Amino acid sequence: MDVKLRTRVEEINPERGVVELSDGTSMAYDHLVMSTGSTAFLPNIPEQDMEGVFTLKNLTDAIKIKKYLREKECRNALIIGAGFIALEMSEAMRTLGLETRMVYRGKLPAKKWDPEFSKALLEELNNNGVTFIPDTKPVAIEQGENSYLRLITNNGKMDADIILMALGVRPNVTLAKEIGLEIGNTGAIKVDSCQRTSREEVYSAGDCCEVYHRISKQWGYLPLGDIANKQGRVAGKNIGGGSMVFPGVIGSQSFKLFNLEVASTGLDEQEASRSGYHPVSNIIWGNPIASSLAKSLPGLEKLGLKLIAEKSTGKLLGAQALGTENVVSRINTLSIALWAGMDLDEIGYLDLGYSPPFGGAWDPIHIAAQILRRKL
Amino acid sequence: MDVKLRTRVEEINPERGVVELSDGTSMAYDHLVMSTGSTAFLPNIPEQDMEGVFTLKNLTDAIKIKKYLREKECRNALIIGAGFIALEMSEAMRTLGLETRMVYRGKLPAKKWDPEFSKALLEELNNNGVTFIPDTKPVAIEQGENSYLRLITNNGKMDADIILMALGVRPNVTLAKEIGLEIGNTGAIKVDSCQRTSREEVYSAGDCCEVYHRISKQWGYLPLGDIANKQGRVAGKNIGGGSMVFPGVIGSQSFKLFNLEVASTGLDEQEASRSGYHPVSNIIWGNPIASSLAKSLPGLEKLGLKLIAEKSTGKLLGAQALGTENVVSRINTLSIALWAGMDLDEIGYLDLGYSPPFGGAWDPIHIAAQILRRKL
Numbered sequence: 001m002d003v004k005l006r007t008r009v010e011e012i013n014p015e016r017g018v019v020e021l022s023d024g025t026s027m028a029y030d031h032l033v034m035s036t037g038s039t040a041f042l043p044n045i046p047e048q049d050m051e052g053v054f055t056l057k058n059l060t061d062a063i064k065i066k067k068y069l070r071e072k073e074c075r076n077a078l079i080i081g082a083g084f085i086a087l088e089m090s091e092a093m094r095t096l097g098l099e100t101r102m103v104y105r106g107k108l109p110a111k112k113w114d115p116e117f118s119k120a121l122l123e124e125l126n127n128n129g130v131t132f133i134p135d136t137k138p139v140a141i142e143q144g145e146n147s148y149l150r151l152i153t154n155n156g157k158m159d160a161d162i163i164l165m166a167l168g169v170r171p172n173v174t175l176a177k178e179i180g181l182e183i184g185n186t187g188a189i190k191v192d193s194c195q196r197t198s199r200e201e202v203y204s205a206g207d208c209c210e211v212y213h214r215i216s217k218q219w220g221y222l223p224l225g226d227i228a229n230k231q232g233r234v235a236g237k238n239i240g241g242g243s244m245v246f247p248g249v250i251g252s253q254s255f256k257l258f259n260l261e262v263a264s265t266g267l268d269e270q271e272a273s274r275s276g277y278h279p280v281s282n283i284i285w286g287n288p289i290a291s292s293l294a295k296s297l298p299g300l301e302k303l304g305l306k307l308i309a310e311k312s313t314g315k316l317l318g319a320q321a322l323g324t325e326n327v328v329s330r331i332n333t334l335s336i337a338l339w340a341g342m343d344l345d346e347i348g349y350l351d352l353g354y355s356p357p358f359g360g361a362w363d364p365i366h367i368a369a370q371i372l373r374r375k376l
Numbered sequence: 377m378d379v380k381l382r383t384r385v386e387e388i389n390p391e392r393g394v395v396e397l398s399d400g401t402s403m404a405y406d407h408l409v410m411s412t413g414s415t416a417f418l419p420n421i422p423e424q425d426m427e428g429v430f431t432l433k434n435l436t437d438a439i440k441i442k443k444y445l446r447e448k449e450c451r452n453a454l455i456i457g458a459g460f461i462a463l464e465m466s467e468a469m470r471t472l473g474l475e476t477r478m479v480y481r482g483k484l485p486a487k488k489w490d491p492e493f494s495k496a497l498l499e500e501l502n503n504n505g506v507t508f509i510p511d512t513k514p515v516a517i518e519q520g521e522n523s524y525l526r527l528i529t530n531n532g533k534m535d536a537d538i539i540l541m542a543l544g545v546r547p548n549v550t551l552a553k554e555i556g557l558e559i560g561n562t563g564a565i566k567v568d569s570c571q572r573t574s575r576e577e578v579y580s581a582g583d584c585c586e587v588y589h590r591i592s593k594q595w596g597y598l599p600l601g602d603i604a605n606k607q608g609r610v611a612g613k614n615i616g617g618g619s620m621v622f623p624g625v626i627g628s629q630s631f632k633l634f635n636l637e638v639a640s641t642g643l644d645e646q647e648a649s650r651s652g653y654h655p656v657s658n659i660i661w662g663n664p665i666a667s668s669l670a671k672s673l674p675g676l677e678k679l680g681l682k683l684i685a686e687k688s689t690g691k692l693l694g695a696q697a698l699g700t701e702n703v704v705s706r707i708n709t710l711s712i713a714l715w716a717g718m719d720l721d722e723i724g725y726l727d728l729g730y731s732p733p734f735g736g737a738w739d740p741i742h743i744a745a746q747i748l749r750r751k752l
Contacts, residue, residue: 224730225730225737226727226728226730226737226738227727228737229737229738230725246725247722247725248727249727250727251727252727252728252729252730253729253730253731254729254730254731254734255731256731256733256734261733261734263729263731263734264729265727265729326704326705328702328705328729328731328734328735329702329704329705329708329709331729332705332708332709332728332729333705333708333709333711333712335709335726335727335728335729336709336712336713336716336718336726337712337716339716339726339727340712340713340715340716340718342712342716346623349606349622349623350711350712350715351602351603351624351625351626351627351628351641351711351715352602352628352708352711353628353629353630353639353640353641353704353707353708353711354600354601354602354628354629354630355629355630355631355632355639355704357632357637358630358632358637358639358704359704361601361602361604361605362602362605
């Protein structure tokens with residue numbers, strides 16, 4: 001395999017099947033895979049490119065941040081955004097001993113999650129010394145006085161030695177557009193289940209292209225590392241003469257915030273309604289391990305589990321969970337139930353590996369399904 | 377609800393629908409639920425009922441053991457058997473500071489698990505000061521000299537202050553046989569999917585009755601607490617005028633041994649062959665969390681994952697796992713894949729909640745499925 005580092009694609013000529021490179025050479029191709037990824041979204045405010053202002057999208061960003069923190073004497077950090085990358089960054093900054101504030105235009109962090117869980121996340125931020133500043137939009141960045149930088153917002157001025165922008169990503173589709181690839185409604189490259197684009201010889205995989213969501217039954221944009229890996233494998237297999245279909249995703253994701261595990265799969269109520277479902281939901285707070293053992297382990301908090309199901313069929317549409325342990329475990333288990341199209345009756349009686357250190361004889365999964373069943 | 381404690385059933389007269397009780401009274405019934413449970417199996421050796429020899433089946437056993445340990449000065453314990461109850465007991469005895477030996481007729485503990493995993497369990501026993509004595513059968517028990525008791529085996533005499541028999545359980549079917557209920561090949565009461573026995577008005581639930589195994593497609597005997605709970609719910613619902621079918625089990629189970637989590641679901645190769653399948657299998661040793669993080673957490677051991685699949689269809693038949701964390705999580709996830717009848721192709725691309733603290737972009741589940749796929 002021929003790998004060219006530090007080389008940019010200047011132009012693609014799809015009629016001739018040739019790529020022109022920035023080092024003056026060109027390469028012929030039979031098949032092309034567009035894996036141009038995504039770019040961190042910036043709010044487009046004055047001086048957002050100042051030294052000390054970072055996004056966090058790739059390894060280069062991480063190296064730059066580490067270098068800056070090593071060379072400068074930083075006492076405080078400002079994070080713009082409150083999604084899972086912003087939350088993970090707040091923990092990293094606190095671990096380094098920086099005073100950390102999080103600025104967000106909404107009321108609560110992690111808007112994809114139920115407000116009850118977002119409140120628990122807010123409490124976890126507070127308990128770990130992160131100040132969450134709601135209803136606040138960045139307006140401009142300028143030189144600080146006692147700190148290196150100053151963020152101007154609709155809610156006052158805030159000094160900081162480092163500013164991290166974690167406002168999500170947008171697909172990189174410049175090259176794709178140049179060769180006329182069809183772009184979906186999400187702004188990402190349209191692909192089929194073989195990862196083929198609108199041009200037969202061009203495939204696409206990763207953060208620059210769309211992905212099929214098995215529950216919404218729509219093509220969406222979900223730039224996550226595990227999905228990109230799978231799409232790449234499928235594209236490669238098909239180009240190599242094999243035949244492989246990417247089965248799609250259900251939107252499973254997880255993150256850690258200090259002592260909390262947080263995970264979700266499938267659709268939330270808003271997404272479900274937009275997809276034509278009539279969702280019902282509930283939240284239970286159960287024991288992540290058997291209740292008899294939970295009593296003797298006082299550090300152990302309750303596990304919150306939210307299920308979302310279709311009212312007419314009882315089929316699971318999504319799940320969210322939060323707690324100090326065994327949270328991702330529950331969501332991954334429910335992910336497969338969701339993937340397989342199970343309804344609440346079936347989920348209420350699934351055979352799980354019961355043992356007191358890992359759950360009760362009735363797991364929170366069973367209990368949540370049985371309770372939500374009564375709402376149908 | 378009328379509850380009679382300390383009262384035994386002396387006789388059931390199914391023709392009259394009446395139960396005669398040990399307190400001289402009788403009770404009429406329309407429906408009867410046989411929940412007579414199981415009894416710990418004893419090897420039938422001389423003096424197996426001596427003071428200081430215990431089984432561990434129910435709460436009363438546990439209270440008796442605790443009382444004995446409190447009143448006597450015990451320095452060492454002998455455990456007969458090497459299943460998961462025996463293993464859990466060995467940890468409990470070590471936690472109490474007793475010198476602990478485990479005597480087993482086979483070569484390795486936990487015979488349901490792959491020998492590779494059983495060897496890891498043996499190592500964990502040794503690392504935690506439990507001596508495992510293989511190829512040893514109990515012959516008799518007698519009074520000890522320096523200890524309270526002495527176990528005579530085919531492999532020499534062993535002194536101990538307490539002896540625990542953990543040799544499995546047998547269903548209690550005496551009453552069931554007295555009223556002519558049909559007994560299955562397993563020795564437990566035959567039931568249908570509504571928990572009804574061969575007599576229309578008599579139901580059964582729990583350790584005394586059989587259960588349908590969805591993968592072997594046979595009725596078997598699996599006396600586990602979570603199954604008993606579910607069967608009871610189904611029996612109650614049907615007696616109460618509802619209509620409910622117990623969907624069966626797939627044999628998911630888990631236990632903890634010192635620092636190891638151990639879990640399995642479905643069939644092992646022998647069980648699969650006996651059920652008419654042609655199993656193929658493999659074991660992988662992967663990272664329970666992302667490999668980049670695993671390197672920085674040296675206490676973290678590899679996670680062993682074994683998959684068993686049908687050669688002709690690629691359908692999953694069973695899974696086993698062992699490691700220091702996120703083990704039950706993987707088995708519960710695979711349990712649902714097994715329950716739903718998924719094949720290795722589908723399992724290799726399942727959408728799990730990826731985040732470095734909880735797994736790699738390719739989870740051990742994906743990797744194991746993709747590798748075993750090549751053996752079909």
